[in-house]
Amino acid sequence: DSGVTQTPKHLITATGQRVTLRCSPRSGDLSVYWYQQSLDQGLQFLIQYYNGEERAKGNILERFSAQQFPDLHSELNLSSLELGDSALYFCASRARDQETQYFGPGTRLLVL
Amino acid sequence: GDSVTQMEGPVTLSEEAFLTINCTYTATGYPSLFWYVQYPGEGLQLLLKATKADDKGSNKGFEATYRKETTSFHLEKGSVQVSDSAVYFCALSGGGADGLTFGKGTHLIIQP
Numbered sequence: 001d002s003g004v005t006q007t008p009k010h011l012i013t014a015t016g017q018r019v020t021l022r023c024s025p026r027s028g029d030l031s032v033y034w035y036q037q038s039l040d041q042g043l044q045f046l047i048q049y050y051n052g053e054e055r056a057k058g059n060i061l062e063r064f065s066a067q068q069f070p071d072l073h074s075e076l077n078l079s080s081l082e083l084g085d086s087a088l089y090f091c092a093s094r095a096r097d098q099e100t101q102y103f104g105p106g107t108r109l110l111v112l
Numbered sequence: 113g114d115s116v117t118q119m120e121g122p123v124t125l126s127e128e129a130f131l132t133i134n135c136t137y138t139a140t141g142y143p144s145l146f147w148y149v150q151y152p153g154e155g156l157q158l159l160l161k162a163t164k165a166d167d168k169g170s171n172k173g174f175e176a177t178y179r180k181e182t183t184s185f186h187l188e189k190g191s192v193q194v195s196d197s198a199v200y201f202c203a204l205s206g207g208g209a210d211g212l213t214f215g216k217g218t219h220l221i222i223q224p
Binding site: 106 | 144155158161210215216
C-alpha cells in the first residue's frame with residue numbers, strides 16, 4: 001500500500017459526458033501528479049500540482065483540467081469525453097526534496 | 113525532450129532463469145532513474161532507483177546500475193520466480209517539477 005488513494009476504482013460513462021477523478025496523496029506530501037496509461041500511448045504525464053498551485057503540464061488535453069484543494073487532495077476533471085479517453089488514470093505523490101513518486105491504484109475509465 | 117527506450121516483450125522465461133531487461137535513456141542534465149513494477153490489476157510500485165552515475169539500485173533480488181557512459185539502466189535478477197511475472201517500467205526524472213518519463217513497459221512472464 002503506497003498510501004495514495006484514488007476513487008472511484010472504475011468508471012463507465014458515455015461520450016460527451018464529464019467525470020471527476022479524485023486523489024488523496026500520502027500524508028505530508030505536497031506534490032500530486034496525474035498520469036494517463038493507455039494501450040497506444042503508454043504512461044504519460046498529464047499535470048502536477050504543488051501545495052495547491054499548478055507546477056508543470058505534460059500532454060494534457062484542453063478538455064482536461066485539475067485542481068488541488070487546501071487539504072491537498074486533488075481532482076482531475078475530464079469533459080466532452082471521447083472513446084479514446086478510455087484509459088487508466090493514476091495519481092502519484094512525492095515528498096518535498098525527494099524524487100521518488102508513489103502511485104495510487106488508479107481509476108479505470110471506460111467511455112462507451 | 114527526454115525519452116526512455118526499453119524492450120517491450122513479452123519476455124518469457126523459466127523459473128530460476130537469469131533476467132535482463134534493457135533500458136536506455138536520452139535526457140539533458142543528470143536525471144534520476146527508476147524501475148517500477150505493475151502487477152495485474154494494480155498500480156505502479158517502485159522497485160528500485162538510482163540518482164547519480166555508477167549508483168546501483170537493488171531490491172528483492174533485482175539490481176540496476178546507472179551507466180552514464182552508455183545512458184543505460186538495465187534491470188537484472190539472478191533467479192526469477194513465477195511471482196515476478198508483471199510489467200516492468202523504466203523511468204527517468206529530470207528533476208524539478210516535471211513528471212516522470214516512462215518507457216513503454218516490458219511484460220515479463222515466468223513459467224514454472
